Amino acid sequence: MGTQMTTTRPVLHFSEVGLGDVPDVGGKGASLGELLRAGIQVPTGFSVTTAAFREVVEHLTVSGEPIPARVGALDPADAGTLAEVAATVRQVVESAPLPPEVADAVKAAYAALCEECGQPDLPVAVRSSATSEDSAEASFAGLQDTYLWVHGADSVLEHVRRCWASLYSVESVTYRLRRGIPEDDLGMAVVVQRMVGARSSGVMFTRSPLSGDKSVVAIDASWGLGSAVVSGDVTPDSFVVSKVTGDVKRTVATKTRWHRPDPSGHGVVETDVPADLQDRPSVSDSEIAELVAIARKVEAHYGSPQDIEWAVAEGGDVFLLQSRPETVWAAMDAARKAAPTARPFDHVFNLLGGKRPSEG
Numbered sequence: 001m002g003t004q005m006t007t008t009r010p011v012l013h014f015s016e017v018g019l020g021d022v023p024d025v026g027g028k029g030a031s032l033g034e035l036l037r038a039g040i041q042v043p044t045g046f047s048v049t050t051a052a053f054r055e056v057v058e059h060l061t062v063s064g065e066p067i068p069a070r071v072g073a074l075d076p077a078d079a080g081t082l083a084e085v086a087a088t089v090r091q092v093v094e095s096a097p098l099p100p101e102v103a104d105a106v107k108a109a110y111a112a113l114c115e116e117c118g119q120p121d122l123p124v125a126v127r128s129s130a131t132s133e134d135s136a137e138a139s140f141a142g143l144q145d146t147y148l149w150v151h152g153a154d155s156v157l158e159h160v161r162r163c164w165a166s167l168y169s170v171e172s173v174t175y176r177l178r179r180g181i182p183e184d185d186l187g188m189a190v191v192v193q194r195m196v197g198a199r200s201s202g203v204m205f206t207r208s209p210l211s212g213d214k215s216v217v218a219i220d221a222s223w224g225l226g227s228a229v230v231s232g233d234v235t236p237d238s239f240v241v242s243k244v245t246g247d248v249k250r251t252v253a254t255k256t257r258w259h260r261p262d263p264s265g266h267g268v269v270e271t272d273v274p275a276d277l278q279d280r281p282s283v284s285d286s287e288i289a290e291l292v293a294i295a296r297k298v299e300a301h302y303g304s305p306q307d308i309e310w311a312v313a314e315g316g317d318v319f320l321l322q323s324r325p326e327t328v329w330a331a332m333d334a335a336r337k338a339a340p341t342a343r344p345f346d347h348v349f350n351l352l353g354g355k356r357p358s359e360g
Contacts, residue, residue, distance in 0.1 A: 001168065003073065004321070004339075006023050006024055006050075006051070007024045007049055007051055008051050009049060009051065009105075010048060010049055010051060010052035010055075010101065010105040011046050011047070011049065011052070011105045011106060011108075011109040011157075011359075012024065012025055012029075012046060012047050012049055012104045013045075013046045013109070013312075014029075014032050014033045014034060014036050014042070014044060014045055014046065014047070015033070016033070017029060017033035017034075017047065018030060018033050018034045018037050019031070019033075019034045019113070021033065021129055023050065023187065024049050024050055024189065025047035025049055025129060025130060025189045025191075026050065026128075026130050026131050026187070026188065026189035027129060027130065027131070027324065028127060028129035028130030028189075028190075028191050028192050028322060029047035029129040029189050029312075030129075031322060031323055031324060032045070032071045032191065032193070032322070033047075034291045034301075035298070035320055035323060036245055036303045038297070038298070039042070039297075040294060040297065040298060040320050040322070041317065041318065041319050041320065042193075042319060042320050043193045043194040043195070043196050044116060044117065044193065044194050045113060045124065045125075045188050045191060045192050045193025045194060046109045046191075046192055046193075047190065047191050047192070048102075048106055048160050048189060048190040048192065049189055050131060050187030051188050052105075052191075053164055053187055053188045053189065053190075054187060055099055055102060056093075056096050056098060056099070056102070056164070057096070057164065057188075059191075060092055060093065060096055062085065062088055062092060063088075063129045064125075064187075064297070067089055067092070067168075067183075068183035068184050068186070069183075070085060070091060071085065071086075071168065071173055071183050072177075072182065072183040072184070073311055074173065074177060075177075076173075076174050076177040076178050079299070081109045082170060082173060082174065083170050083178075086168050086169060086170045086173050088168070089128055089165075089168040090165040090168050090169070090298075092164040093161065093164050093167075093168065094161050094162060094164075094165040095161075096128075096161065098157060098161070101151065101185065103157060106153070106156060106157055106160065106192075107153040107157070109155075109192070109220040110122075110124070110192065111130070111153065113192070113194065114282070117194050118300065121151050122129070122150055122151075122194060122195075123149045123150065123151055123194075123195040123261075123265075124150050124151075124156065124192050124193060124194060124195055125146065125147070125148050125149075125150070125191070125192070125193050125194075125195050126146070126147045126150050126156060126159040126160060126162075126163060126190060126191070126192055127133050127147075127163070127191040127192075127193070128143055128144030128145055128146060128163040128166055128167070128188060128190060128191075129189040129190060129191050130167060130186065130187070130188050130189075131185075131186060131187040131189070133187070137268060137327055138186065143165040143166075143167075143169065143171050143172040143175055144163065144167060144169070144172060145162055145163050145166035146163075146186070146227075147159045147162065147163070147267075148195060148225065148227065148267065148268050149195055149261050149262065149266055149267055149268060150266070151265060151266060155266075156192060156198075160192075162188045163188065163190045164188050164190070167186070167188045168306055171297050181287060183277065191356060194201060196311045196313050196319050196321075197229055197261070197313060197314050198225050198226065198311035198312065199224075199313060199314045200221055200222065200223055200282040200283050200287075200312045201221070201222070201224065201225055201226035201309075201310060201311035201312065202219065202220045202221040202222055202226055202229045202236055202237075202282075202309070202310065203219075203220050203226070203229060203230065203231065203307065203308065203309055203310070204217055204218060204219040204220070204291060204295050204308050204310060205217070205218045205305070205306070205307055205308070205326060206295050206296070206298070206305045206306045206308070206326070207305040207326060207329060208240065209326075209328065209329075211328040212332065212333075214305065215242060215243050215244055216240050216241060216242055216243060217234075217240075217241045217243060217291075217292045217295045217296070218238070218239075218240050218241075219238070219239040219240075219241065219283075219288065219291055219292075220236040220237070221236055221237045221238075221282045221283045221337050222234045222236040222237065222253075222255050222258065222275075223255055223258045223263070223273055223277055223282050224258030224259045224260050224309060225258070225259040225260065225261075225268060225311075226309055226310070226321065227257055228257060228259040228270070230309070233257050233259070233270060234253075234255050234256070234257050234258065235253040235255065236253060236282075237250075237251065237252050237253050237255070237281055237282050237334070238250070238251040238253070238254070239251075239283070239288050241288065241292045243292075243296065244262075246289075248285075248288060250281070252279065252280075252281050254278050254279055254299070255273050255277070255278055255279075256272060256273055256278055257271070257272065257273060257280065258270070258271065258272075258273045274310060283312060287312055287316075287318065290318050291310060291318060294310075294318065294320065298323050299322070302323070302325070304324070304325055304326070304330070305326040305330065306321070306323045306324065306325065306326060306328070307324050307325070307326045307327075308320060308322065308323045308324075309321040309322040309323075330335075
C-alpha cells in the first residue's frame with residue numbers, strides 16, 4: 001500500500017507506489033500504482049512527485065507574497081480579483097525554470113519509459129494528480145489539466161509545468177476556497193504514462209449514477225479517446241449490467257463525433273465518426289463482460305463503489321486509466337446515516353431508502 005512516508009525523489013515509477021503514497025504522487029498516481037498492484041492492466045508510466053512541485057513552487061512569489069499565502073487570502077466571491085491573481089500565478093508557474101536535478105530525472109524517466117515500451121519518442125499522456133483529488137470526500141476531477149499525445153522529453157517537461165500551473169485555474173482555486181482546503185497542505189504530482197491508441201473508451205460506475213443501485217455496473221462507451229465522453233462532446237452508448245444475473249440493458253446512441261490523435265503527431269482533434277460506425281455499439285458483448293469483471297474486481301479491492309475510466313486498444317486489450325471513489329451517492333449515504341431521527345428504528349428505514357411509517 002505504499003510507504004506512508006513522503007519522498008524527496010522527483011520521480012517514482014507506478015510499480016513503486018500504492019494508495020499510501022498520495023502525499024507523494026497525488027490521487028491519480030497512487031490509484032494507478034494501486035491498480036497495478038491489484039493485477040489490473042494500466043498503461044505503464046511514472047509520476048513526477050510533489051517533492052519536485054514543491055521544490056519549484058515554494059520559492060515563487062506573486063506581488064511579493066509566496067503563492068500559497070496570496071491564493072489562500074483570496075475571496076471566492078470576488079471573481080474579478082480571483083481571476084486576475086489566478087492568471088498571474090499560472091503564468092509564473094508555467095515559466096519557472098526547473099532545477100537541473102528535477103529536469104534530468106524526468107528526462108531519464110521518459111527515456112526509460114520509451115525503452116520499456118520499445119518505442120523512441122513515445123507518445124504519452126501528461127495528467128495532473130493533485131494530493132486532494134479523487135478522495136471519497138472531494139473529487140477534483142476535471143479541475144486540473146490533462147494533455148494527450150505528448151512526444152519528446154522537452155515537451156514532457158513543458159507539459160509538466162502546465163499541469164502544475166493548472167492547480168491555480170480559476171475553477172480549482174474557487175473550489176478549494178469554498179471548501180476551506182488549505183493551500184499550504186496542497187501538492188501537485190504529474191502522471192506521465194504511455195498513450196493507449198483507443199478504439200473505444202469511456203467511463204463506468206460500480207453502482208448506478210442515476211439511482212445509486214449497487215447491484216449494477218453502468219458503462220458509458222463511445223468510439224475513440226475517452227476525452228469525448230468525459231467532456232460531453234458525444235452522447236455515448238449506455239450499458240447497465242446486473243451483477244447478479246449478467247443481464248444487459250442496452251442503449252446504443254448515434255455517435256457523430258470522436259476524439260482522435262492529431263495527424264501531426266501532437267495533441268488530439270475532434271472529427272466526424274465514419275457513417276458506418278455511428279449507430280454501431282462501440283463495445284462488443286465480450287468486451288462488456290470483461291469490463292464488468294474488471295469493475296467488480298476493482299470494487300472488491302477498494303471495498304467501495306468506484307468511478308472508473310477505461311479504454312479498449314485497437315488490438316482489443318482493455319486498460320484502466322483511473323479509478324476513484326464514487327462520491328455523489330456515497331455522500332448521500334453518509335448524510336442518511338448521520339442524520340438524527342425521531343425514533344431509533346427510523347435509521348433502518350433511512351439505510352434501506354424507505355419512508356418512515358405513518359405516525360397515525
